[in-house]
Each structure stands twice: as C-alpha cells, then as structure tokens.
Amino acid sequence: MNPRRVGAVVLRQLYLYLGSPQRVLPLFIWVTLDVVLWGFITRFLGQVSHSTFGFVPGLLGAVLLWDFLTRVMQGITTAFFEDVWSRNFLNVFASPMRVTEYVAGLVSIGVTNSLVALVAMFVVAWAVFGLSFLAYGVAIAPFLLVLFLTGIALGVLGSGMVLRLGPASEWLIWPIPTLLAPFAGVFYPLNVLPTWMQVVSHALPPAYVFTGMRDVVAGKPAPWDQLAIGGGLALAYLALASLFFAAVYRFAIRTGLIARYSAETVT
Amino acid sequence: MTAPVLLAERLCKSFGALKAVDDVSFQVARGEIVGLVGPNGAGKTTTINMVLGVLAPTSGRVEIEGIDLARDRSRALAVTNFAAVYAPLPGNLTVEQNLRVFGMIYLVNDLQQRIEQLLERFDLKRFRRTKAGVLSSGEQTRLALAKALLNRPRLLLLDEPTASIDPSTARDIRAGISGLVDAGDCGVLWTSHNMYEVEAVCDRVLFLSRGRILLEGDPKQLPRQHGAASLDDLFVAVAHEALHNGGSATAQAAGAGA
Numbered sequence: 336m337n338p339r340r341v342g343a344v345v346l347r348q349l350y351l352y353l354g355s356p357q358r359v360l361p362l363f364i365w366v367t368l369d370v371v372l373w374g375f376i377t378r379f380l381g382q383v384s385h386s387t388f389g390f391v392p393g394l395l396g397a398v399l400l401w402d403f404l405t406r407v408m409q410g411i412t413t414a415f416f417e418d419v420w421s422r423n424f425l426n427v428f429a430s431p432m433r434v435t436e437y438v439a440g441l442v443s444i445g446v447t448n449s450l451v452a453l454v455a456m457f458v459v460a461w462a463v464f465g466l467s468f469l470a471y472g473v474a475i476a477p478f479l480l481v482l483f484l485t486g487i488a489l490g491v492l493g494s495g496m497v498l499r500l501g502p503a504s505e506w507l508i509w510p511i512p513t514l515l516a517p518f519a520g521v522f523y524p525l526n527v528l529p530t531w532m533q534v535v536s537h538a539l540p541p542a543y544v545f546t547g548m549r550d551v552v553a554g555k556p557a558p559w560d561q562l563a564i565g566g567g568l569a570l571a572y573l574a575l576a577s578l579f580f581a582a583v584y585r586f587a588i589r590t591g592l593i594a595r596y597s598a599e600t601v602t
Numbered sequence: 603m604t605a606p607v608l609l610a611e612r613l614c615k616s617f618g619a620l621k622a623v624d625d626v627s628f629q630v631a632r633g634e635i636v637g638l639v640g641p642n643g644a645g646k647t648t649t650i651n652m653v654l655g656v657l658a659p660t661s662g663r664v665e666i667e668g669i670d671l672a673r674d675r676s677r678a679l680a681v682t683n684f685a686a687v688y689a690p691l692p693g694n695l696t697v698e699q700n701l702r703v704f705g706m707i708y709l710v711n712d713l714q715q716r717i718e719q720l721l722e723r724f725d726l727k728r729f730r731r732t733k734a735g736v737l738s739s740g741e742q743t744r745l746a747l748a749k750a751l752l753n754r755p756r757l758l759l760l761d762e763p764t765a766s767i768d769p770s771t772a773r774d775i776r777a778g779i780s781g782l783v784d785a786g787d788c789g790v791l792w793t794s795h796n797m798y799e800v801e802a803v804c805d806r807v808l809f810l811s812r813g814r815i816l817l818e819g820d821p822k823q824l825p826r827q828h829g830a831a832s833l834d835d836l837f838v839a840v841a842h843e844a845l846h847n848g849g850s851a852t853a854q855a856a857g858a859g860a
Contacts, residue, residue, distance in 0.1 A: 337709065339706050339709055340706065340707050340709070342706060343703050343704075343706035343707045346702070346703055346706065347692075347695065347699075347703045350695055350696075350699045350703070351694060351695070354694065354695075354696075354733075355694075417692075417694075418692075421692035421693060421694060422689075422690065423691075423692050425654075425656060425686070425688070425689040426689055426691060426692075426704070426749075427707075428655075428656050429654040429655060429656050429679065429684060429689075430679060430704070430707045430708065431675075431676045431677070431679040431680040431707070431708060431709075432676070432707050433676050588655070588656060588657065588658050589658045590617075591617070591648075591651065591656070591657040593656045593657075594647075594651045594656045594657050
C-alpha cells in the first residue's frame with residue numbers, strides 16, 4: 336500500500352471542503368442540532384420525572400455516541416459518493432491505485448470527519464448542558480473504538496452496495512444507522528425489546544457499547560467482557576465488509592460495471 | 603525489434619451471448635501510433651477497457667511493457683495512461699487540483715514541476731484555478747490530455763481525443779502527440795472516427811468490426827491496396843460489407859488485406 340496514493344484520495348476530499356463551505360457545515364451542524372435538541376429534551380425530562388436516573392448522561396450521552404458512529408459511516412460513504420457524483424470511477428480504477436489504497440483513503444476521510452464531529456459534540460454538550468465525557472477518562476476510549484470500527488464496517492459495506500447496485504441506490508445507504516438504532520438499544524436497555532429483536536441486538540456491536548455505557552453511568556463497573564464481545568464482532572464485520580467490497584470490485588471488473596457505471600446498469 | 607509496449611493476445615469478451623470482442627490480437631511498438639477504428643459498437647472501447655484493466659477479458663491476455671496486466675495490474679497501469687471523452691476529470695476540482703491528485707495517484711516525481719510543464723504545453727496556465735467543470739469541451743480535452751501525460755506513460759490510450767474540439771486545436775494536439783511519440787519511448791493506441799486524422803497521425807491502423815479485426819496496415823497504403831479512393835471510403839466499404847455479410851466478410855476482407 337502506497338501512502339501517497341492514500342493521501343491523494345484524502346487530498347481530493349480536502350480540496351472539496353476548501354472549495355465549498357456547504358460541504359464543511361454538515362460536519363458540525365447536524366451533530367450540534369442533535370445535541371441541542373436532545374439536551375433540552377433530557378433537561379425537561381429531568382425536571383418533570385423526579386427520577387434519580389441521570390437523563391443528561393443517559394440519553395444525551397447516547398445521542399452523542401450514536402451520532403459518532405453515524406458520522407464515521409457517512410464520512411466514508413460521502414467520500415465514495417463524490418466519485419459517483421463526479422463520474423470519476425474510470426479515472427480512479429484505470430489508474431495504478433490499488434483497491435486497498437482507495438478504501439484506506441476513504442476510511443482516513445471517515446476517521447477525520449468523525450473526529451471533527453466528535454470534538455464539536457463534546458464541546459457543545461459540555462458548554463451548554465454540562466455533560467463532560469472527560470469525567471469518564473480514558474475508560475470511554477474502548478467504547479468509542481467499538482463504535483468507530485462498526486462505523487467503518489458500515490461505511491465500507493455501504494460503498495460496496497452502491498458500487499454493485501448503481502448510483503441511484505445511495506438512498507438505501509443513508510438510513511442504515513436509523514434502521515439499526517432500535518436494535519442497538521441506544522436509548523433503552525435491551526430487555527424492553529421482544530425476544531426476536533434481542534437476538535438481532537446481540538449480533539450488533541453497538542448494543543454492547545450502549546449496555547455497557549448505561550452501567551457506567553449508573554455507577555457500576557464497566558462490563559469489559561461484554562465490550563470485548565462487541566469489539567470482536569466489530570472486527571469481524573469490518574473484515575466481512577472489506578471482503579464484500581473486494582468481491583464487488585472484482586465483479587465490477589469482470590462485468591464491465593465500472594466502465595459503464597453511470598449508466599446505472601445492474602446485472 | 604524491441605519488445606512491444608502493448609501486447610494484446612487473443613482477447614475475447616462476451617456479454618452473455620454477445621461476443622463484443624472476438625479473438626483480437628495486436629501489438630503497439632515503441633514510437634508507434636496505432637489507430638483503432640471501426641463503426642459504433644465494433645468493440646473499440648471494450649478493447650480499450652480491457653487494456654485499461656477496468657474490464658476483464660473472457661479469455662486472452664494483455665501485457666504492458668512485458669508486465670502481465672492480470673497478474674500485476676498496479677505496476678502495468680503505472681506506465682499507462684489514457685484520455686477519453688467519456689471520462690472527464692472531476693468538474694468540482696480545479697485544473698491544478700486535478701493534476702495534483704492524479705499526479706499523486708501515479709506517483710509522479712517532482713510533481714509541481716511536471717504540472718507546470720503540462721499547464722504550459724496544453725495552454726492551461728490561465729485556467730489553473732478554474733474548476734474543470736466550467737471549462738469548454740476543448741479545454742477539458744486539453745486537461746484530460748495533460749493528466750494522461752502526467753506520468754510520462756510508455757503506453758498512451760486515446761479514445762477519440764479530438765472529438766469535441768475545433769480543427770485548429772485538434773491539429774495542435776495531433777502534432778503534440780506525434781512529437782511526443784517521436785521523441786520518446788511511448789506507444790499510442792488511438793481510436794477515432796476521423797479518418798483524415800487517422801491517416802495523418804497513425805503509423806498503422808486496425809479496422810475493427812463486430813469485435814474482430816478485419817484489416818490491418820499502413821493507413822496511407824491501405825486504400826490503394828483495396829481499390830478505395832480514401833481511407834474514409836475504405837472504412838465505409840468495410841463496415842458496410844461486415845454489416846451485411848457478417849462473419850464471411852471478415853474472411854474476405856482479411857484475405858484481401860493479407
């Protein structure tokens with residue numbers, strides 16, 4: 336893998352950000368709006384419930400972490416879509432760039448985007464609602480890492496789906512996090528779900544993250560063993576997503592899909 | 603004779619029952635410009651896509667500078683480049699940004715210096731900060747050619763490079779490519795529907811129809827050898843015969859050309 340080629344993919348995206356503020360704003364604006372909206376909802380719930388449950392860390396914290404996963408995924412898929420939208424596939428794939436270098440570039444962009452969004456979320460949550468993840472120290476890092484790996488896996492999977500199904504299929508990709516959220520137990524413990532949903536939940540790495548975070552917020556020790564299962568699943572999904580993308584790429588080369596990609600032909 | 607920069611050996615590509623390219627073999631030598639001509643749907647772009655590694659042949663093989671494309675794709679494509687009207691560079695990047703990004707992809711040394719050379723050669727200096735999407739079609743073609751020369755390719759694939767530009771610019775581009783080939787170790791595979799251009803530029807021409815090579819030879823000699831007034835007339839005659847006689851025309855035409 337040549338880092339200069341990976342850098343070329345990242346530089347292309349950087350040029351796009353520098354050239355159009357409308358691409359930069361979404362990095363901050365949606366997460367900020369989410370934090371503000373859910374911040375006030377949690378504050379209101381705290382006022383009316385007279386409960387000892389910590390709504391701000393429990394709900395707002397969950398929103399922040401879920402947004403983080405979403406940003407990782409969308410950072411990757413959006414960078415991929417830029418090549419779809421500008422009909423650049425032939426130039427990219429008829430070059431000496433290896434598919435691993437291309438995907439590494441997309442992941443680098445996803446990582447950078449999500450870190451920018453994470454900082455924005457942390458700052459707003461701390462400044463407006465007094466929620467500081469720093470209070471949890473480095474213990475939060477493994478939770479973020481599992482979400483991070485899951486977001487990368489979803490981003491690579493989504494990019495592979497669009498490569499296989501054509502440009503119009505991008506609408507299938509955007510709602511993936513929303514579809515997963517009910518199963519991941521972002522806002523509630525898994526035991527409120529029906530049994531069949533719990534079975535699905537246990538196959539999703541974020542479910543282990545949010546279950547663990549609720550324990551931590553409640554003052555219990557972090558369930559590292561459960562988080563390790565989530566981490567293992569996330570790594571497995573990342574490997575599977577990478578294999579899926581590589582298989583779709585080989586299919587696209589065999590059938591000529593890349594050469595006539597803009598025709599939206601699905602065979 | 604030195605080894606060819608491009609060796610295409612018994613290339614076949616089928617899409618279901620359709621044979622888009624059928625047992626096509628040819629070479630491009632260093633310092634040679636080979637024209638690939640034929641009617642629409644003849645298999646020219648399919649052939650070029652196979653040489654570019656974006657379409658796997660059903661059978662057959664491609665070697666670029668002695669490197670097997672299927673086995674070592676990245677190394678083979680590092681010495682190749684292309685320009686095609688259907689592959690514009692991203693319109694949301696400026697001219698200079700496009701050249702820098704693709705220069706990095708092709709691992710070009712002294713990239714800034716190379717960019718400056720190409721901006722000068724293709725008269726693009728005044729557009730360096732202009733987004734590629736707002737350039738005229740002729741300017742976009744010049745940008746695509748600048749990108750195609752970034753890595754000083756040994757094999758240059760040009761798919762109708764002058765299709766959308768004015769005669770004066772087209773002449774300059776033809777002269778530029780010819781000069782490049784004369785001066786270096788580059789070989790060019792050039793597709794065009796403009797027979798005047800093919801005759802003016804190409805050392806050798808391959809007539810492709812229905813996925814097969816029907817004729818091959820010197821574009822200046824071929825018309826006389828086949829009793830045609832011009833390359834344009836020969837093109838029309840061969841395409842017409844192949845269209846109406848199918849496979850039998852292939853044998854006749856190939857026999858006539860031998």
